[in-house]
Amino acid sequence: WSPASGFVLSREPASLSLSLPASLPTCDLYQNQALRLCLGSTSVGGQYGAISALSINNDCSRLLCGFAKGQITMWDLASGKLLRSITDAHPPGTAILHIKFTDDPTLAICNDSGGSILVIGLKPSLKVWMTFPYGRMDPSSVPLLAWHFVAVHNYVNPMLAFCRGDVVHFLLVKRDESGAIHVTKQKHLHLYYDLINFTWINSRTVVLLDSVEKLHVIDRQTQEELETVEISEVQLVYNSSHFKSLATGGNVSQALALVGEKACYQSISSYGGQIFYLGTKSVYVMMLRSWRERVDHLLKQDCLTEALALAWSFHEGKAKAVVGLSGDASKRKAVVADRMVEILFHYADRALKKCPDQGKIQVMEQHFQDMVPVIVDYCLLLERKDLLFSQMYDKLSENSVAKGVFLECLEPYILSDKLVGMTPQVMKDLIVHFQDKKLMENVEALIVHMDITSLDIQQVVLMCWENRLYDAMIYVYNRGMNEFISPMEKLFRVIAPPLNAGRTQPTTKSPTLFSFFSPSCCLAGRAYPLGDIPEDLVPLVKNQVFEFLIRLHSAEASPEEEIYPYVRTLLHFDTREFLNVLALTFEDFKNDKQAVEYQQRIVDILLKVMVENSDFTPSQVGCLFTFLARQLAKPDNTLFVNRTLFDQVLEFLCSPDDDSRHSERQQVLLELLQAGGIVQFEESRLIRMAEKAEFYQICEFMYEREHQYDKIIDCYLRDPLREEEVFNYIHNILSIPGHSAEEKQSVWQKAMDHIEVLIQLKLLKLLHLYGYDPNQVYATAYVFYPF
Template sequence: MCLSFLSQSVHIMTLRTWRERVEHFLKQEKFTEALSLAWSFHEGTAKAVVGLFGDPVKRKAVVADKMVEVLFQYVERWLRRCPEGKVQVLEQHFQDMVPVVVDYCLLLQRVDLLFNQIYSKLVENPVAKGVFLESLEPYILSERIGCLTAPVMRDLLSYFQENGMMESVEGCLVHMDITNLDIQQVVRMCWDNQLYDAMIYVFNSGMNDYISPMEKLLQVIGPPLQEGKPLTDEQVVMGNKLLVYISCCLAGRAYPLGDIPEDLVPQVKNQVFEFLIRLHSVESTQEEVYPFIRTLLHFDTREFLNVLALTFEDFKNDKQALEYQQRIVDILLKVMVDNSDFTPSQVGCLFTFLARQLAKPDNTLFVNRKLFDQVLEFLCSPDDDSRHTERQQVLLELLQVGGVVQFDEGRLLALAEKAEFYQICEFMYEQKHLYDRIIDCYLKDPLRKEEIYNYIHNMLSLPGYSPQDKHTARRKTLEHIKELVTINPAKTAELVSGHFTGEVDSIISALQDDYLVFQLMKNLLDPSEGPNPQMLAPNLHELLVGLLCRFCPCQVTPFLQTTQHYRLEETIE
């Protein structure tokens, strides 16, 4: 008991107050240690604390005042003891101090202290000022700092601009409250330095202006597109940003990040719709054209239509928006159908988009079916051999999304056959269950002949086809067996082995060409594939021996050595 009492007495005698413990570090100029210890008192995590209020609010206020005092001492001491030498040495000196000061000011929620009293001391030293301004970037990007005082903001932008750190300018601007800046000046700086994300953000956040950025970007990419000139890399970047920006506006998202204020969303969406349908009269083939939509369609048809598709879905219950949608569709048709400078792929994208919209059960859009007929003729034009594959693929995609209901099927099939669009014919035959005609499509299509074997195999082996369908496919296959062997004897042999073992004799007769028979039989009776019980008829092996003697004598002996399914006397003969 005496030892315990003595131990407690010694502990009380050696225990210092919290201020003394902080001062102990300050006397040794260990400022980071002093701040760290003080913060533990502020948060109530330090042990054996004497001299602090039990009330957390009062405790934090007392410690915070002391930490502010320490921060000032830290900054003043570091400014006084600047080392001599190269700039890099000075930069390192302040890099050891500035982030610590910024961190604790933010922890204490004293940005006023940071940007007024402390910054006013640091600006006296150019190196310290630069280190401080650069140190703010990660805090801004992580949104720990969202608002700067006007002088600090101006200094930050000027410093980054003077040092060629324009990416940093853009990165910081789009994360900050910029209402205390000269908006027009910042816009000019962003435009001159191709900081398009920041420019859009400044217009949106600084002036609630969502249309001017579109106009500025279109003024650059519009003229070369309308004149048929290639875009520069920079213009391509602008065009891509424009499409993404429009998409964000119509979806209620801020660009390049975040969300548009909820109370502004309907207004912004309507403004963008009105912008898209705005009519400008210009002299061009004696007609009125719609340069905004035309420019966007020319730049990236598919992406622009994807943007519209998402928007139409978002606005399907909005009566005014439905009226806008119909007007936009009318403009799309006028711009693209009446102009010959769009490719088949671009035209096809438009009508695929329209077919998707028209196929929806709640569709309210109207498109004259005669326009679909015009597009069908355009894509199936027999006088245009160029872009054959592209035109067929475009029409196929259009049909696959439900566009077939927009056409007279008989006329569609007739035009497709005339244009040699065999994939289109296959699509139509599939719907009508005319599977034997699909086999003809594969045989006629130079790009897909080799795919016919898999198609026939699937027809004859997979469920889902009626006995009559399979019978028709077998008959059609046997009708074209000579052509099939000519294209690929090995794959034909696989088909025969799997599905036509009972018709081998009739197939041999139908080939009417000894060399084709040789090609088929060589693959059919290949010993390396293992014995096939249904192909062991001796006369077939003897037939192949005779054909080997004629067309490949060097293979006769190896064949006789590796198979035993022949009669000796007949083979010798």
Template sequence: MPSVLSSSGATLPSPSKTTQAMTADAHSRLPSLDFSDDVTDDIEQDDHPGDYSTRMEELFDDDEEVEHKDVSEDEVDSEEDGGFVYNGADAEQADGTYDDRLRDILGADPEDDDEVDEVEVERSLLHDAPDVQSEAGMKPEVPHDLQGQASVSFPYPCLAAYIVTYQRGQYLNVESRTNTPSPLSMQLSLPMTPPRMDSPMPDGSPSILGKPFLHPTVSRLRSYVPRSSGVPSTTSADTIQSQFYGNMSPAPSHFSALSPTLSATNLRALSEKHEFAAHSYDESRREVFRWTQLRKLGQYIFAKVPHKASAILGSAPPGSPTVLAANGLICVGTDTGRVYVFDFKQTLKWICGDANSEKTVGPVTALALSHDHSFVAVGHAFGHIQLFDLARPQTPVRFVPPTSLAAVASGRKEGHLLGSRIVNVDFVAGRHTAIVSADDVGLAFYHSLGKVLFVDASDVLRILGKYPDEDPPVPPHFSLPKTNGSPAPPPPVRRRRSRKANTILAMAPLPLGTAPHATDAYNVVALLTAAKLVIVGLRPSPKTWYRRHRSEDDEQMGKSKYRAALAWFPSVFVDASRTAKKGEKVPPAESTVPLLVYSWGSSLNLIRVSESKTMEKSINSRTGKTMTVEVGHLTFQEAASWSAQDDVLAIQWLNPNQIVVITASTLNVFDVRTSQLVEQVHFDASTLVSPTLASTASGTVSLADARSDVAHSVRTYKGKIFFLGPHEVQVGMLLTWADRILTLVDEGDFLNAIDLAQSYYLGTAHGNKNGLPDDAHQLKAVVGERIRQLMAASTQYAFSEERMTDATHITPDGRGVDRTSLFESLTATCTRACIALDDFDFLYEDLFQSYDDAGIARIYLEQLETFILNGDIQYVPPRITQRLIAMHSEDDHPDHAERVIWHIDPECLDINQAIGLCQKYQLYDALIYVYTRALKDYVSPLVELLGLIRKVMQDRRERLLRSESSSPSECLQETMRSTVLNAYKIFPYLAAVLCGLTYPSEEPLDPDESFKAKRDIYTFLFFGRSSVWPLGEDGKLVFTADEEGGVEPTYPYCRLLLRFDAEAFLHSLDMAFEDPYLNDETQGVTRLIIVKILLELVSTPNLSNADITFVNIFIARNVPKYPQFIQIPPSALHNILIGLARDPDQSTREDRQLAAEYLLSVYTPHESDRILRIFEEAHFYRILRSWYSQEHAVGPLTPGLRARSRSPCCRGLPKRRRYLPESLSAK
């Protein structure tokens, strides 16, 4: 990878439960992967109880010689008594006899077989393990799916019918996943043997050739029986020996190790140079609020002026702040009784009260600013209320003094009692002289502060609460300013009584909003106590409209009983989502309904308020007539409820959708539409000012209550939060989605800005989403445009000349800064964004051109490749794909190019480039993919692979003619080994395509394409003479003769595959026979035609005895499976039966016997005596026992032979009563 340096210059059958348990147990005992060369580790792993290869070789070394001889009576008896059972330390304890255990494992009908055959079948499945070692000085190339794993299930069943376990450079364990020759679900397998492995030859000399292509437990022509868990599976197996290349193993395909969609783990294992730093946005560093300290304002409020200096200067000290109001102006009340009013430029505009007089009515405990920002209402600690006109702030324009119980009892006055602390005061609607107030003894009043003939005429209405039995306490030093005479002497000081349930914890009138609403005419006020919520309307006449009692038990609530808060949000206009077109009327703006949010303890509740109209009859007091009039009623809808993590101390509205909630330790933002917490930051509520904290010294207020009384220090206005602390005033802004993105852009972090915008686009972003459209399409349109702008800006920034020479690239040593990671991350980030947008124009045009112009296109291609291999991108323009493949070709990494070809859309490939590359480096899996998926050509892969097979057959012929003393060079052996490995790919290819699947992914083909592919392959493969391919003028004859210019035989391609590996070829055909394509006789090629061609080829002298045997097995097993399609003369069947019995190869005896059983189910032979003698000579004891059992023969039968035959396929034998021959009785 270059450095960019800038300076200041198909499915397998489900195994049985026992087999599953056996496999799971074997996997659990496998050691972990370790590629070190430590000898001690090797010894420990070789002695591992899960590795049975050495033990099985020791146990069955002598069995190979006995396997080809007649079993003596003593040996058979000993085997029948117990059979072979593994008794190792990890063996499962089995109850019952060997027959019982075998019956449990093999299925429903194991009783039809005798122990002799079971032992023979068992022995036939035991094979020596190869001593496979990696080449000296080289570590084996392990498929990526095998790295870091003990066992791997391959993604393609057709290519991996058994699991291969890799350990210490050896493939130790091969476990078949197939239980018996079965339908299409048993797929062709391709052992994943490392490409450079040595295995011993029969003479002991090392050979570069691996094991054979097809394992006998996988071949559909074999008679494999599942093994019990007591007998471990072998580590490797000998299969049919094909002349000089019988030990050949196919090449490991890159496609077997790479699934179409690689996992992230596999991607990390591909190559270090493909790793990139994912600039995913780090939520831990996310800024939620942006805070600003109002320092200029603090110079007035928090000025520390000594008392002596104030006396000398003749000015009163400012005192300490107690409460805050911020709606248009910033008002701060102090404990000296004065109110300081600032504008938002932090300029001190007014001081309410005589700034030079120490005569006040006590500390300010409640504060409100009128709707038009012209009047200030102030509540004090001992029940006084003052109303200031900011035009004349020195003296109050209205003054509401407290009263006493005696005055109330006489009926002369109504109002707050002297000594009661005003806890809430606020203006009603838009009036200046109409206020509501509440105190700490549970009384709430409505004050209409008017004048009659220039004389104050206040109208006070009690709207909630009852007067206490005695007056509240007042400090002895407290004195009131004179108002119409001297005040009555204060009552004696007493400690405050415990709080009652009727204590008013919060009160607020419904303010006017930007949109008029019917509820404005009712002058609605909400009051919250520890026991109930009450909503009253003051107009047209005072009335309680809503009441809700708290449901919690007082004893269970504890301190949370007196934790409550509420806040209104008025009706406002919502921005219209659509603008009027020319000639259209502007659509009316929508408005919201008034909302009330309130809390008790940690529970939050939301109420919507609206008006409903009803027609009612009323009597006119003047005329006495009954009239029907429309009467309005307030309706309340409980919209939502949710809980915070702790008791709520204060609530304020940020906007129509969000509220800010203060608890003792957190600052929370809730979305009322979803009732979800969208933001939460740590916040210490004790840093806010409490107006009652000073009262804790006298004991009138507890410290816990004072510390939680912070609601008057929290205010919001136009989306901003104001906090009043003991030493500072702060204003905070909740960052919107656009703010967070712009913050990153301002910091120069474009990549994180793109990632953050992408998360908003996908709906995965955490936190505040206010300001984004609710409609998903509108949201994607808004955010998508922002993403495109960010990508363009970040690219321009990364490649700008100014940035390449700015101060950020200067280092002390003058060498500059390596910015490779920046350009890598830019490609990765933009790729992820384009994937999310599903718009790749910028990625493939502008971004690639910038990298190409800068000469660093390699960085772009390497990062893009990661997304291609991960399956995130399937389509890439051919010009970019061409550059990517050419880059790997130049680097001599054909395996990387093969991965790209496999994962890319075929339409994106440069076909000539891809085919040339695959042929040059022998990437036949990729070559097949290009031919079949890009060109829809299914015959060309056959032609390519048949050419390899011809080379192999020619080399075999040369080796036969070569003197034994001479041996091919090591280079030649390696070349031929690679050729053989690739040639074997023809069999899984045939199996997949003829079953209607793609190769090698085994995805279903389109029906029309599948039909054409099968037709082309069958026509080419079973054509009677050599064909020209490709069709047209440029076509050439495809030859198969071993010698150049030799005579081409009939059916050359089918014959060549039989000569190369008959079992593998017939295995593929056996699967293809199950496809319904061959049911249609009009297609030209049917099962019967194929069988007749095979019979004709068998009659010629070109095939070996082993090849003929497998052809006979194939026909014998398929004739009874398809009797309506395969009908051949009895004479041919008779010859097949005789051929199966007279083959002297003992390694295929069980396979031939099973095939004979299949054939006897539909064919009844003549000359039964002769047939029986032939079967005795062939040791087909299972067939003989079945026949004699059906005839009720009497003779010295052993207990095992008395059992019924396992197979019912011997019904074709003639029924004759006779005694068993002595030879069979002895068995």
């Protein structure tokens, strides 16, 4: 029995034409692996030789056969009759190597071993659109061409892959709006092996056969090699005898004979994602597994996690070499999602069945911690919360350990806002589970990220108050009832008396902290503890909070309660931060007439509470006037503050009768001046009071404004904390550009006036450095010390 010399696939399903055997001009037609027709006879074998090329037209009605001695025959595939024999379509004495029908069933193209291409009745005339040099290559390398339609930028156009040797080039052919054809190079693929066949499986996947008969499955876009398969057992049929034209005496060029060593054009054909390889004894069919088969293959190996991961890559369109998924993206996702749901049910059953029957509880927990998160992950990725919180939750609840692990798995998704809503039953079980484990801080963190509609508001508020979950309580009031004032009143009622009396310090769980940040966030348009207030509610909430803060007394005020308790409490808690929040709020409301009235009102209240009360420290009072100075310095300022109040603050900060907090008072006044408050003072009076209070940094600030740099030397020398810095100051004035000659001269003269003091300072510094007693060596060192 002799091997076939070539074969061709029909577009008709399960049809295949083979030329058998290599030495005879017969062609067998198989359908569903059953012989249907045997075309030709042995009587003309000596005249035509073996069949060397085959081609079937588009409607599968005609078969062209090319022969080793150059003849061409056409057959009717319906009746099996010979329609014509063509003996003069090309120069005699050469074998037919290729023959192809065109889109027109009456036109065909053939190529022979003489190295020429002949066009039979093809119109219009051929036109060259692009030329591309091969470059250096092995002369025995097989030239290859392969077309396929490819989607690029939402347009489907033909793409030509051509290669010879180890480099594949891809060219895209497209027609523009004017009808002109353009050929553009897309990319090229460098290989480490020589090719003898190139086949498209689909628009994204190609299969390459190298010279050692190894298949390489390549993803075209990423150029990643997905798989390799050894096919030497196929015993592939090569077309060497035809390329060498042995049937006609071997009259071919040396180049063609070299190529013929590896030529297998007529032995490989593809259709519908399948590749057919003609071996010496069999025809082998190879194809990529469909996406479903690939998933099922992993399931059969009990690799459920890997199967889910692969299915998800199909769902997201990230998998390569995909076969069997058609339609638009939404349809493809729906098909894959259905299969993933089936796997998830199987996975949940497996998790319960594989659970250890006995042993430590930690072993069971670890088992479910390894498996349950996978179910949660994929249900949420598939946006199937209905499945997660119904069937999956019910199934896993059969095991108490699995149920607990399931509930704990939800925590990171809730905290990252990937899971907001859930069924009331699951929500209730979740809170109870964390309560039972004494994880109340976790409960609070979860509540403030949840959809409030899934909570029993009354029950949650009671739980929050009992467990001091103030964040959660404020969140439930704000989000559940759009109520922003009630939680503030509750918290202020608890913390105001001890805080105003100075008997409490806020901690991380202190209601003081929450009573401060809640109104502060509301004034800034932010929800507490996270998020933003709905835009349509922001003006209303800000007005409500302002009205709340400026209340003269609280709802259940005692006779001893001081006026404006809420503002007073916030100022006692963190003066600077509260004033910063007010500054931001003023900025937001600068174009609101009502807000301008609120600004003036709250400024008047701040002054009344802080200036007329001795409970506040100099630093706190200074913060208030620094805040006021910044507001008054704005070009669009509408606030009015009596200037005498600034004078009172100056008297308060510079009071010579109070030596306590000297540095604090000086720093507060300095910040006030730097914030623009200097315009509120008479400068000469300010300097006198600063000198009297020994506020030398204030004096320096004022002298520097007047360029009286020489007087600043006195400020350093009189300040025990900064006297040694005088040397750097003098050096900077004398050496750094930017000061006039007169200014430098005055500084130099002042330094000379204080030369003795300066030398003593420097000497004392050196003596202390080396451990000597200054009183013993001062006189001697003074004589020799150069300034």
